[in-house]
Amino acid sequence: MLRTSVRSHVQRIGHRRLHLSVSDEIREALNAKMPVVALESTIISHGLPYPENIEMALKVEQEIRNNGAIPATTAFINGIPKVGLKTREIEQLAEYARKGLVNKVSRRDISYTIAQKLYGGTTISSTMILSHKAGIEVFATGGLGGVHKGGELTLDVSADLEELGRTPVSVVCAGPKAILDIPRTMEYLETKGCMVATMGPPGTNVPGFYTRDSGVKSPYNFNSYLEAAQIIRDGNEFGLNSGYLFCCPPPREVALDDNFINDIIEQACQNAAAAGISGKELTPFLLREIASKTSGASVKCNISFVLNNCKIAANIAASLSKLKQ
């Protein structure tokens, strides 16, 4: 019975009672206060094509280990919220996603996914929730969800932004996805109280996912892993209970040309409108269109900057665990 199996996954880490399944490796690491970096799985189930998605998922775990932290990929397996997937679970998730059997899970989808024993890919929003329950403070991904173009009328604003306003987890990414209205996304994050800092010298703008500079000013900048770790420690010690967004411009060698990608994004948005795509299907649709129109260049770029973000997140997590010793 599902209810029994979910209940049997109520675990403890330290004094916390968790309604989720945390792998032995992650539980031991957290109890020993070692650096852990969470990873989402919507990017596996809905963000990247097969088989690049599996390749990416396994590579990023290795990148985090190479940089001194332990990776914790999150997902819903048969309705069970899991932190720390096994390789075969990652492969299974990708196989199921290929057959359209994986739900894309943000906060509103969690209860249904558990109750119906579904497979679920975790978005930034639900990864933050699972991470916080497990006691993981740092999370790495590709790009943030945000206010969609025309969002002032459609109200299509990613649940990622709400979560960043209410859950004290740090998201390390390459900025809001370029398919979005980046100025409005930044306004929304300010309203919700999410700290936003971009890696680089003072004045470095928010990156645009595939590009290094979205043209939008970043509220803050940071230049070292230690600086980022201090922001997290101080905000959490103060008890802010809101999230942190660390944006990392994609490395020059992998970033795409602004004009090239912006034309393609514009076309993809028009195609989505013409096909009547909305709601949670919109982001996966746009990413697929862009992948096909760039003959896979966007996928290659996406995987490279996820790796870059993982390296930075692992180093921030390591600095944070040193600060706490």
Ligand code: PSU
């Ligand atoms: N980053 C990527 N690819 C993705 C996503 C992020 O490089 O597919 C996913 C994340 O899981 C993010 C979600 O939380 O897209 C946002 O979806 P929406 O716009 O529907 O909230």
Ligand code: MN
């Ligand atoms: Mn949406």
